[in-house]
Amino acid sequence: MADYENKVSVMAGLADDGAAQIGEADTWQDKAKTLVRQNKLAAFSAVLIVVIILMAVFAPLVAPYDHIRQSLTDRLQAPGAAHWLGTDELGRDVLSRIIFGARISLMIGLVPTLISMAIGTVLGLFAGFYGGKVDFMIMRLADIMLAFPSLLLAMVVMYTMGGGLINIFIALSLVNWAGTARVVRSQTLSLKEKEYVEAARSIGVKKPVMMFRHILPNCMPSLIVLFTLNIPAAILSEASLSFLGVGAQPPSASWGLMVVRGKKYLLAGQPWLAIAPCVAIMIVVMAFNFFGDGLRDVLDPYLKEQ
Amino acid sequence: MLKKILKRIIIAIPVLIGVVLIIFIMLRIVPGDPVTTMMGEHVNLAVIEKVSKEMGLDQPMYVQFFQYVGNALRGDFGTSYRLNRNVTHIILDAFPNTVKLSVCAALVAWMIGITAGIIAAVRQNKLLDRLFMGGALMGVSMPVFMTALLLQYMFAFKLRWFPVSGFDSPRAMVLPAIVLGWNSAGSIARMTRSNLVEVMQNDFIRTARAKGLREGGVIVKHALKNAMLPVVTMMALQVSSMLSGAVLTESVFGIPGIGRLAVNAIETRDMPLLQGTVIFTTVIIIAGNLIADLLYNVLDPRIREGA
Numbered sequence: 001m002a003d004y005e006n007k008v009s010v011m012a013g014l015a016d017d018g019a020a021q022i023g024e025a026d027t028w029q030d031k032a033k034t035l036v037r038q039n040k041l042a043a044f045s046a047v048l049i050v051v052i053i054l055m056a057v058f059a060p061l062v063a064p065y066d067h068i069r070q071s072l073t074d075r076l077q078a079p080g081a082a083h084w085l086g087t088d089e090l091g092r093d094v095l096s097r098i099i100f101g102a103r104i105s106l107m108i109g110l111v112p113t114l115i116s117m118a119i120g121t122v123l124g125l126f127a128g129f130y131g132g133k134v135d136f137m138i139m140r141l142a143d144i145m146l147a148f149p150s151l152l153l154a155m156v157v158m159y160t161m162g163g164g165l166i167n168i169f170i171a172l173s174l175v176n177w178a179g180t181a182r183v184v185r186s187q188t189l190s191l192k193e194k195e196y197v198e199a200a201r202s203i204g205v206k207k208p209v210m211m212f213r214h215i216l217p218n219c220m221p222s223l224i225v226l227f228t229l230n231i232p233a234a235i236l237s238e239a240s241l242s243f244l245g246v247g248a249q250p251p252s253a254s255w256g257l258m259v260v261r262g263k264k265y266l267l268a269g270q271p272w273l274a275i276a277p278c279v280a281i282m283i284v285v286m287a288f289n290f291f292g293d294g295l296r297d298v299l300d301p302y303l304k305e306q
Numbered sequence: 307m308l309k310k311i312l313k314r315i316i317i318a319i320p321v322l323i324g325v326v327l328i329i330f331i332m333l334r335i336v337p338g339d340p341v342t343t344m345m346g347e348h349v350n351l352a353v354i355e356k357v358s359k360e361m362g363l364d365q366p367m368y369v370q371f372f373q374y375v376g377n378a379l380r381g382d383f384g385t386s387y388r389l390n391r392n393v394t395h396i397i398l399d400a401f402p403n404t405v406k407l408s409v410c411a412a413l414v415a416w417m418i419g420i421t422a423g424i425i426a427a428v429r430q431n432k433l434l435d436r437l438f439m440g441g442a443l444m445g446v447s448m449p450v451f452m453t454a455l456l457l458q459y460m461f462a463f464k465l466r467w468f469p470v471s472g473f474d475s476p477r478a479m480v481l482p483a484i485v486l487g488w489n490s491a492g493s494i495a496r497m498t499r500s501n502l503v504e505v506m507q508n509d510f511i512r513t514a515r516a517k518g519l520r521e522g523g524v525i526v527k528h529a530l531k532n533a534m535l536p537v538v539t540m541m542a543l544q545v546s547s548m549l550s551g552a553v554l555t556e557s558v559f560g561i562p563g564i565g566r567l568a569v570n571a572i573e574t575r576d577m578p579l580l581q582g583t584v585i586f587t588t589v590i591i592i593a594g595n596l597i598a599d600l601l602y603n604v605l606d607p608r609i610r611e612g613a
């Protein structure tokens with residue numbers, strides 16, 4: 001009996017190890033230091049992302065003008081001292097609109113990415129953990145979603161539901177979950193064979209607890225990296241949808257929408273109206289991509305191999 | 307090998323049915339009556355009912371679905387509401403333009419991507435490497451429409467080297483091809499570099515150097531051959547991103563291809579045309595993935611023999 005209890009306590013210890021593995025291997029501070037040491041560009045991008053987030057949060061304080069204030073006497077002014085990035089066709093300050101537009105872009109980067117990754121994570125966990133028919137059904141659904149050209153599918157969703165921010169959230173969440181599901185499934189397949197999961201199973205830990213307390217925390221490094229790399233993809237998708245006229249609707253200061261409106265003036269001698277929001281999109285997307293790239297090298301060489 | 311091809315095709319069939327089903331359902335739950343959309347608001351109710359019956363829209367949804375699949379298998383995707391023409395014919399008229407654009411873009415992507423990848427790998431961690439890889443990440447990060455607008459502004463509007471839009475002459479094809487290719491070039495360059503760097507550390511490279519082969523020969527004859535396997539597969543997989551990018555490129559440059567057709571179908575709420583273009587494009591992507599899979603088998607003897 002004592003021997004049995006001893007074994008159970010060893011098993012429980014192993015199971016706890018698994019659940020806590022993520023926190024103990026290397027602290028987050030260590031990893032942040034490695035990131036700064038290994039990849040200066042990624043570290044700089046992280047700082048840039050924080051600055052952009054702060055700028056978006058405190059937009060009313062940072063922006064030099066009200067982003068919806070129209071002034072027809074100031075319309076289509078070239079970049080200068082009064083308006084650093086010029087004014088648009090309604091006399092609105094382009095820089096202020098870009099600063100306020102950062103709110104929309106970041107929100108579109110974050111919300112659909114969080115939703116799609118939550119869906120993908122749960123489905124990937126179930127597919128990998130239960131296997132068999134559950135796996136077959138979920139992965140065929142993922143195959144179907146991955147077969148669509150994402151932009152066209154998002155366009156069809158927007159066509160079905162109409163434009164607007166909430167519908168963009170839904171469209172991008174529905175379109176982008178499959179990639180996460182694949183990554184989580186493949187990790188779950190390998191993690192569920194680990195000793196600590198075996199140990200958890202042998203001491204009678206329930207399946208949902210095993211999935212969400214023992215396996216999921218060990219998928220976190222890949223998920224964090226994937227999250228960082230999915231944000232710019234979502235931002236680009238929104239910009240593309242708005243550019244094609246099925247995304248955000250006026251008078252929203254979405255960067256994609258600003259490019260579409262500015263496009264008309266590109267060949268009329270006011271190129272800043274289209275170029276300024278394009279550059280803003282590029283800076284944010286590049287910052288997330290550089291940061292995600294660096295983070296991947298530090299956190300998850302497994303994802304890089306994939 | 308034949309067995310493997312058949313197996314892959316059989317796996318692709320349920321995916322294809324799923325794709326058609328999803329698009330079919332999504333476009334059927336669009337608010338508003340399709341016949342009213344087609345004929346306008348002020349049409350007699352009796353006429354709307356008659357046309358609905360003629361088009362089979364009064365049937366239950368599952369009957370409509372099986373009818374649609376049956377017709378699609380015979381190559382009939384229905385009639386466009388707006389253009390009043392067979393959707394298959396419209397798509398087949400536009401498709402050559404998208405193929406032309408994608409092939410030109412692929413050539414640009416391969417030339418720039420592979421060359422930049424090789425140079426970056428050879429000059430690993432040196433200035434050229436960082437420059438090319440920074441450029442590659444910029445290529446991946448730049449929205450397709452941004453590259454399009456910038457090049458259009460610089461080379462078509464300011465310098466007048468190329469026409470602003472159109473796709474009827476080789477000169478007009480240059481800018482759209484660069485725009486679409488630039489985006490894929492970034493991913494190809496990054497992949498070529500990382501594979502080449504990995505392969506260069508193998509024993510057979512050391513042997514090649516030890517027997518006195520020049521560095522150029524080592525790279526081209528030994529390393530590149532092995533490093534290019536995943537890159538070649540990736541190129542076939544990029545059909546998907548090319549087609550997505552084509553939607554934007556065709557819109558900016560006014561190229562009458564499949565992407566522009568899809569955008570027009572949305573603007574004019576032409577459901578059969580939108581349905582047809584999305585399904586057609588997805589079939590092309592599934593075929594591209596299938597080819598990528600088989601290509602990998604053909605090119606890599608380790609996988610071929612393991613099969």
